[in-house]
Amino acid sequence: MLSNKAEEILESLWVKLEEKKIPSATFEIMGLKKDDVSLKEIVSSGFCEIRSSALVFTDKGRKHGRDVVRRHRLAERLLADVLDVKGRLANEKACEFEHLLHAGIDDRICTLLGHPKLCPHGHDIPPGKCCARENKELKLVSPLSALSQGQGGKIAYIHTRDKAEMQKMMSIGVVPGMKIKMLQNFPSFLFKLGNSQFAVDESMAKEIFVRIGSEEE
Numbered sequence: 001m002l003s004n005k006a007e008e009i010l011e012s013l014w015v016k017l018e019e020k021k022i023p024s025a026t027f028e029i030m031g032l033k034k035d036d037v038s039l040k041e042i043v044s045s046g047f048c049e050i051r052s053s054a055l056v057f058t059d060k061g062r063k064h065g066r067d068v069v070r071r072h073r074l075a076e077r078l079l080a081d082v083l084d085v086k087g088r089l090a091n092e093k094a095c096e097f098e099h100l101l102h103a104g105i106d107d108r109i110c111t112l113l114g115h116p117k118l119c120p121h122g123h124d125i126p127p128g129k130c131c132a133r134e135n136k137e138l139k140l141v142s143p144l145s146a147l148s149q150g151q152g153g154k155i156a157y158i159h160t161r162d163k164a165e166m167q168k169m170m171s172i173g174v175v176p177g178m179k180i181k182m183l184q185n186f187p188s189f190l191f192k193l194g195n196s197q198f199a200v201d202e203s204m205a206k207e208i209f210v211r212i213g214s215e216e217e
Helices: 004-019 037-044 059-081 087-100 105-112 163-171
Strands: 048-051 054-057 141-143 152-158 179-184 189-193 196-200 208-213
Touching: 004 037, 004 054, 004 059, 004 087, 037 048, 054 059, 059 087, 059 105, 059 152
Parallel strands: none
Antiparallel strands: 048 054, 141 208, 152 179, 152 208, 179 189, 189 196
């Protein structure tokens, strides 16, 4: 089992190479020295190789780095949406919490959160096996489109990169933390927000994620 520091190196390396697509992860870019104990750990464990003073993933290391990134971003989502921990504290605690989410546990949390696609900072959450199959387990956070008539809770987050759509939703008060209740889901999705009622189509209803709870929450 890798140390926390070693996992953080793999996480940083995956973000740089796989997301930011930097051409070479040199020791300078990674903020590492060749005699770093954690660096030696990931190399000796077969997760990375050193080529011309740069780190290169093995297939095993690339998969593990992706998994660490997934666990970290799911931890951020859990802290923000369920525990209502945000800001700098959320990031600090997510760094600690990610190391506790072993394989299988992360899928359970992903399912409970409704398989979120973005972390609170807008970065993609790498999908897991649970995201590719229909899962009927209990979900704490679900898209508005999945709520039954009379069901409600608080808006957890909005999943869209369309600025115009985001502004439209915000203009009617669809923002995280607001209480929302489904009134009807056919032919359109009619919901109560505060003292007003609004209707949206299915595509927009799928982008509003709700933390399921009692009407009084």
